[in-house]
Amino acid sequence: MEFRDVIQDLKSDLARVEKAINQNYKSDVPLIPGISSYLMSCGGKRIRPMLVLLGAKLCGRETDDAVVKHGCAIEYLHAASLLHDDVVDETTVRRGKETVNAKWGSDASILVGDFLISRSILILAEDCERKIIQAVTEATKVLVEGGIYEYTEARNINVTEKHILDVIYRKTSSLISVSVRLGGLLANATEQQETAIISFGDDFGMAFQLMDDALDYDADETVLGKPPGTDFKEGHVTLPLHHLYNNADRPLKKEIEAFIKNENITEKDLQYIVGQMHKYKSIDYTLNLARFYIDRAKSHLRKADFPAPRYIEHLDAVAEYIYSRHAGQRDAGVKVQSL
Template sequence: MEFNEITKLFKTDLVQVEKVLRKNYWSDIPLAPGIGDYIMNGGGKRIRPLLLLISSRLCGLELSESVINHCCVVEYVHAATLLHDDVVDETTVRRSSETVNSKWGSDASILIGDYLIARAIKLLSDDINPKIFKAFGRSASILVEGGLLEFSHAREINVTEEHCLDVVFRKTASIMELSCQLGGLLADTEPAAEQALMEFGKNFGIAFQLIDDVMDYDGDPVLLGKPVGTDFKEGHVTLPLLYLYQKADSALKNEIEQFIKNEAIGQKELDYIVERMQEVKALEYSLDLARSYLSKAKQALNSFDFPAPELRAALEGIADYIIERHKPSKASLTPTTGV
């Protein structure tokens, strides 16, 4: 199933989710709804709410107020993490727009992130379900620990692939795992189905971030919604850079180490690194790994006989869509000279 077919199939549901998203961040303190509107109008495909909607329908549950509210929960948490990450990373552009911390300041970005988390907790408390609270608590802890893990190794190149994947799971995949899990829990499905959905969300989420990490080096800035090389210039060691470092000779290793420590590196250094990555097929390695995680995600869906099996195609279609997002820019294929 193509992604546009999936969004068309769930268009009515997503419209209702969007209405409730906006309704629930209203406050009589003007800054909250003002920045809230700015964030929600800033784009995004609502992948996490969509995962929840499809997962719940796959388990035989039709749209309800509770399903919509929990879609808002995962989207609020996701938005809050972006607001906080942008402060930590001093990011100025996201989804082709000025970030909240750049436009209103870091204090506002942190406070609005906190506000969205509070709104998420309020929505959870409106429909008390111990299993859902437990799932949310687990995922929230993993998510925050991911930020701490990444921060504790900031600008360090001597890490392992396992470390990179652990950060990817914690910071990105954990909330996608939760989105799928909540769909099953809301449908009161059996544990085997819940586990299958969690496995899909986890593996899908890891693949999603691995592809994003590749696109940071060779993606189209228009599609990315931010300049190419943002993570590299901020000193984040993601899998493509780590793979290059592990394959590099001592001279290139030294250059990479200096780049990571330098907060003033620019396009020339990025182009040089991308060319070196192409030589050792670092980007292809990361994409192949992403494909393997997508394969695991699809296999997980086939491990249980869901009440509405025809909707497996929707989750599989989203998995196919994220790999199709990778469209290398022509600029990334242009050879450069050394730095």
């Protein structure tokens, strides 16, 4: 099974989620629906709502209104995190379009992000299942902690690989993992089933972000939908740069140290670092680790008995798509749609 087959199988379900997304940000404050509509129309494949749908199906519950609403709530949390991240990082382009903070200003971006979080909470509170509320609020807490953790170590070239992976787990894996977990909880998954899908989500989320970190150094703007080298220019030490620094000779180390302190990185500086990453195989190292996480994510799904095991293939296909859309297309000049 391939990703396009998953999309086809879920076509009507995803349409229901999309309808819910576009209905639930309504407000009598005109700026809110205006910005929300712009944000939600900027692309993306709704991977997190898709995981909610597949988690529910795998554990025996077909898509109904409750599953759709929870998919919508998760997408709102994701969108809010992007709005806030773009302010912190002063990002001006995402998915090939101006960010909300670039178009309307940081205050509007933060406030609409807050609104989407509040809408997500209200949607979840309609059913008020304690375990679901706890799972989502814990994941949100971990996500925010990850952002703060990353912020406090910005421009610190001496961070460890463990720190980098911890930030990835907190900022990306937490929300991806709780997405598939929500589907399972809605289907009254057994403890064994819940453990398996949480583990899948954790590792899938790790691979997801590692691929993005590799692409940030290994693709141009037409591929990324945003300027390349954003992490480098903002002083974020992601795995490719960490690997390069730890394998570099002393003169190159000194150069990297100077670059990471410089807030005015040029295109020439970026291309030099990318060249060194290819020389030291730092991008390959990152891709290989992502491949490890993809394979381990898929293996977790084989450790439990599920009511509808055919959906394991669907989750496999989503995981493989995340890897292939980066690793397979990074040299092909194919535009990569942000997820």
